[in-house]
Amino acid sequence: MTGQQVLLTPDELEAALHAVGAARYHNLHPFHARLHSGKARRSEVQAWALNRYCYQSMIPIKDATVLARMDDAAVRREWRHRLEDHDGLAPGDGGIERWLKLTDSLGFSRSYVMSTAGILPGTRFAVEAYVHFCAEKTLLEAVASSLTELFSPKIISERVSGMLAHYDYVSRDTLAYFSARPTQARRDSDFALAYVKAHATTPGTQALAIRALEFKCDVLWAQLDALWGAYVDGHVPPGVWDPASSPEGAMGSRGAS
């Protein structure tokens, strides 16, 4: 699609963006299937939660980077919801805090999780690539890269129901992060999709928007690739969290709900 020369109608552009998700969203990754089908070992669930904290914690930084490039107060006001969702309205509130409840329940100390000392380089490089992309590309591309949220309600529903059914150390309470996300993601992706449809009005900018969404799918996919290599195949790189030797995340060191 990125070589296209034809101007798409807004609805055709929307269909093209949905086609990116159908081909490349990380619900197609074998790690997702493993996680929600109950096949993941506890150490894999732990590594997923630990590594994904790095992604969660950078989302408000990414969103502030995008917000800082918007010259329309109405658009900034909409985008500000994202900061509120992740950072909360008060201490103890917000998506990052809810993610830490999950890592708490898996036996990690908050200081260890928040230091990101144990995460995979592959996670860190992918997350930083996303932040840099949003700082360096056009605003349209930055907004378009957020459109993976179009596809997230479905993956969240599979993940939550599968994890609740299969892992006795996971509960609705520890997965609270995901309760709020589908509603937030729908509101945010409705806005971002309308923005992209309104601003990608040439073949060139439409191609950039589609490519931006492909890039973001790569960011999510690469994180699951890194988890698979390290914790499913067992090639744990030097210097990262190792379930075989780290006191962090040891069974029974903290209450798993």
Next chain:
Amino acid sequence: MTGQQVLLTPDELEAALHAVGAARYHNLHPFHARLHSGKARRSEVQAWALNRYCYQSMIPIKDATVLARMDDAAVRREWRHRLEDHDGLAPGDGGIERWLKLTDSLGFSRSYVMSTAGILPGTRFAVEAYVHFCAEKTLLEAVASSLTELFSPKIISERVSGMLAHYDYVSRDTLAYFSARPTQARRDSDFALAYVKAHATTPGTQALAIRALEFKCDVLWAQLDALWGAYVDGHVPPGVWDPASSPEGAMGSRGAS
């Protein structure tokens, strides 16, 4: 080491930097062993060369970023060797050109290789992390991150002798990139090591230099992790070079020497 509070002597610092390599350099990665021991399939050798082009091609951009931050003409003059080595003194010369001779011999078109359209997101994210690191961290850290060259003569020697012994489609001519590298790397790492020993003169800056070298080892390691997942284990991510379906790199499509 990064939490150290003790001031090291310059020689102790040098030993600590060597210890990073002994623990984390990518000669310890199973992909390296596979490549030089003759176990890699042709598609793995191809994927390695294709992906590493992305790394090679960004090295002069990384080095120009570092050079632009140096305020001493004598230091810049030394660093300029790196640009000359990779970009050459005339058309057809330089390390990038020699790398393309390798990808030529493996059946890839130059336009495909140079587009980097087929490379793994994990490769791209790691390489971009390196460039961003050198732009955003202190100059000392940027210089220290180059010190993986302390360890490269040994890995190059293993790689070249192993590949020549085991793969009939590889020759001294197609591996010409590596002929020049040990001498260049020794000159460059001598300079960078002296720079780091002269400028990392507090426990804090010594810790940053050590951490910078760990980071760079992660950059190299993550590239081999990504290759392993995609081309040894066969989890080829969407949108990248796929030996099973791409016309690029097909056996016999171009002469393998």
